[in-house]
Amino acid sequence: MRLLFSSLFAFIVAAAVGLGATYFALSRGAAFGALTIGSWTAFPRTGTAGADPYARASIARIGNLPTGLGDGVSFAARTDDGGRPLDGRCDVELSGITPAARFWTLTLYNPDGDLVANSVARYGFTSQEIVRSADGGFAVSIAPRAQAGNWLPTGGVERYTLVLRLYDTPVGVATRASREVPMPAIRVRSCP
Amino acid sequence: MMRWALLFVSGTILGGIVHLAVIMILPRAATQDAYSRLAPRTQVNAVTPLPVASPDGAPMPFMDPAFAGSICRYDLSQGPIKLTVPVSSAYTSVSFYTRYDVAYYAINDRAAGRRVIELDLMTSDQRAQLPEDEDVTAADRLIVESPTITGLIAIRALAPEPGLMPVARGAVAAARCERQPEQKTSSR
Secondary structure, eight states: OHHHHHHHHHHHHHHHHHHHHHHHHHHTTOOSSOEEETTEEEOGGGGSTTOOHHHHHHHHHHTOOOOOTTTEEEEEEOBOTTSOBOBTTSEEEEEEOOOSOSEEEEEEEOTTSOBOOOTTOOOEEETTTOOBOTTSOEEEEEESSOOSSEEEEOTTOSBOEEEEEEESOSOSTTOOSSTTSOOOEEEEEEOO | OHHHHHHHHHHHHHHHHHHHHHHHHHHHHOSSSHHHHHGGGSOBTSEEEEOOOBTTBOSSTTOOTTEEEEEEEEEGGGOOEEEEEEOOSSOEEEEEEETTOOEEEEEEHHHHTSSEEEEEEEOHHHHHTSOHHHHHGGGGSEEEEOSSSEEEEEEEEEOSSGGGHHHHHHHHHTOEEEEOOOTTTSOO
16 A cells, blocks of 8 residues: 555656656747847757757647758747736837848747738838838837837737747857847837 | 655656656657648649748748748658759748758758759768769769658748749749659760
């Protein structure tokens, strides 16, 4: 009887630890070699043949094709610079400059990776579409209602993820966060 | 007390093994990974254009809506395949994925340095069997080795603004991927 309880206890601990750690690893999209700049995170190694088992498991679970490193690097942001989750009902400003790249695209997704429907059919910007200021920087207003300038509609969704993809860029596995890789800041202007 | 602590530790270790086993097995057991999603809608060793991502649905999550894409789902069991991709005006890239969606090779138009990206895809065994004289010309032939027999090639072209999407779609639709004619009968 005692043996039964003991092994039952050990198995419950094993199940809790095993499933908990797996759920945590996959829901956070954990992998080795993360490159974090501000609120942006990229996993350059995930786009290579040397992707680690966590990266492979994440890819299989999400069901996307990762950006190959010879193609580019994709940075994702789920929070603002203050660490709060991005809320589609707030007015958020994304401003600054991007690292060197031949092209970049900025896209807004819901947490499942789908585009968010909106009245103007705008789901993101490419580096050629964006209106820049005289110093080469740009500002994008991410808000539920129309804004002047570069407006990226949120459709009023509760949570969203921003993905900034750099194409044909020197940013890669060997890149460390520094002044050579400036990523735009994400600030909440107002929240209802 | 000591006994429970010991049981807790052994449970934790067992849990760690379970965790690692699940992580390792997951790519092989996944039914909603990119390859499984694309397999029913693509042909083997032929280029299939994908619809551009929209809120009504996309072939895969986290697709870049500024890109037009085509997929060549390859099967090298019958021999190597040849990939030809015309370069569009803005930016074109070709990424190779294994059966388990690992990106093992990617190249863009500038790195390829030509108007047309031409690549030969084969397994390591097939490359080892290439005739000697073929190897001499290999310098001006780009050969990619696939770690798996099957996999995906994603051909993507950027539309820098929405009006250029038809051009990008045309470029990726004009890509060709087909089994190579028998090497030994060729006169080269």
